[in-house]
Structure formats: structure tokens, C-alpha cells
Amino acid sequence: xxxxxxxxxxLFRKEGQNVTLSCEQNLNHDAMYWYRQxxxxxxxxxxxxxxxxxxxxxxxxxxxxxxxxxxESFPLTVTSAQKNxxxxxxxxxxxxxxxxxxxxxxxxxxxxxxx
Amino acid sequence: xxxxxQTQPGMFVQEKEAVTLDCTYDTSDxxxxxxxxKQPSSGEMIFLIYQGSYDEQNAxxxxxxxxxxxxRKSANLVISASQLGDSAMYFCAISFGRGxxxxxxxxxxxxxxxxx
Numbered sequence: 001x002x003x004x005x006x007x008x009x010x011l012f013r014k015e016g017q018n019v020t021l022s023c024e025q026n027l028n029h030d031a032m033y034w035y036r037q038x039x040x041x042x043x044x045x046x047x048x049x050x051x052x053x054x055x056x057x058x059x060x061x062x063x064x065x066x067x068x069x070x071x072e073s074f075p076l077t078v079t080s081a082q083k084n085x086x087x088x089x090x091x092x093x094x095x096x097x098x099x100x101x102x103x104x105x106x107x108x109x110x111x112x113x114x115x
Numbered sequence: 116x117x118x119x120x121q122t123q124p125g126m127f128v129q130e131k132e133a134v135t136l137d138c139t140y141d142t143s144d145x146x147x148x149x150x151x152x153k154q155p156s157s158g159e160m161i162f163l164i165y166q167g168s169y170d171e172q173n174a175x176x177x178x179x180x181x182x183x184x185x186x187r188k189s190a191n192l193v194i195s196a197s198q199l200g201d202s203a204m205y206f207c208a209i210s211f212g213r214g215x216x217x218x219x220x221x222x223x224x225x226x227x228x229x230x231x
Binding site: 090 | 119146147148150152157158159160161162165167168206208210211212216217218219220221222223224
């Protein structure tokens with residue numbers, strides 16, 4: 001079955017540590033995205049990538065970094081510079097043909113807690 | 116600036132009845148897409164339905180339909196014949212082109228509870 005996988009499902013981090021969240025898709029989608037969701041709120045875009053080896057900052061990129069070495073993979077690193085990293089992180093992917101109705105499909109999410 | 120407003124923080128409906136979840140948006144773009152997603156307690160965002168701004172007919176997908184009123188800038192989701200499994204958070208989102216990619220802006224969501 002085609003889909004998006006994220007791991008781990010739950011992640012605990014000590015203050016001052018970097019952690020990396022995994023996102024893999026087998027939908028053959030060109031574009032991939034990372035969102036952050038805080039309790040009682042909608043999603044906010046962290047980073048996005050339309051093609052391999054290229055990615056762009058979203059609205060809240062400070063304290064995060066990404067890479068896109070393979071079409072299927074778009075890992076997100078939460079660095080120690082992120083002041084309030086406890087949140088639910090969702091990865092998404094979509095085709096990219098420039099239409100505003102290109103649908104983004106989401107993975108199951110990773111819940112990060114800083115201890 | 117683009118904005119999505121969902122004015123109903125919580126709604127409840129009796130099983131097998133229909134329910135309408137409200138969504139209004141603000142944009143100066145002529146071309147945009149409107150989406151609805153469902154988020155159950157597990158956390159995954161599940162795509163339900165979309166409507167393009169130039170589509171004249173309202174979109175439908177099974178028990179879901181999107182009541183699109185362009186002049187009023189509203190895109191309400193109608194769920195017919197509610198089921199217990201429909202209990203979840205529902206998010207409305209607008210997509211528009213910016214800097215070579217489609218930006219998706221989400222509303223704050225509506226929590227739907229379906230009662231037996």
C-alpha cells in the first residue's frame with residue numbers, strides 16, 4: 001500500500017539535544033512538507049521541498065533543519081536552538097504540477113516532548 | 116493576508132443525522148483551493164474533500180459534500196448520515212500559490228462529537 005510513514009511515534013528529548021524525525025513516502029510525490037501542530041491549533045508550515053536537493057523555509061523554520069537527498073525521504077531535525085519544541089509534528093507529500101488543488105497527504109505524526 | 120475562520124469550536128450531532136461545519140475564508144487571490152481534513156484522536160490528518168475556486172459545482176465525496184459559496188467566501192462541510200466514527204477534529208484549509216509552491220493555511224478546527 002502507498003503511503004507516508006513517520007517514526008518514531010513518540011519521542012522524548014532532553015533540553016540541549018538535537019533530534020531527528022523521519023518521514024518516508026512511497027507515493028512517488030515530488031513535494032514534501034513538515035508541519036507543527038500545537039494543542040488546540042491548526043498546522044503551521046516549517047519547511048517544504050519540491051525536488052531532491054532543494055528545500056525552502058516555511059513560516060516557522062527557526063530552530064529546525066531538513067535535508068532532501070532522496071525523493072522518498074524528508075527528515076526533520078529539531079535543534080537545541082528551537083526554544084519550545086514540544087509539539088505534534090506532521091509530514092505531508094503531494095504531487096507538484098502547480099495547481100492550487102494539489103492535495104497534500106499526511107503521515108501519522110510524531111509527538112515530541114522535551115523533558 | 117489569507118485567513119481561515121472556523122467559528123464552531125465544538126459541535127455535536129445525533130448518529131444518522133446530517134451536520135454542517137462552518138468555514139469562512141479571506142483571500143484576494145482569484146485562484147485557490149479549499150480543503151477539509153479530519154483528525155481523529157490518533158493524530159493523523161485524513162484528507163476528505165477539496166474544491167477549486169473556479170469549480171462551479173459543489174464537490175462531493177461519498178457522505179461528504181462541500182457547500183461552496185464564493186461570493187460569501189464560505190466553504191462549509193456537510194456530513195450526511197453521521198456515524199460514530201465521524202467523531203474527530205475537522206480542519207478547513209485554503210491553498211494558494213506563493214513563490215512557486217502551494218501554501219496551505221489551516222483554520223483552528225472544529226471538534227465534532229457524534230452521539231448514539
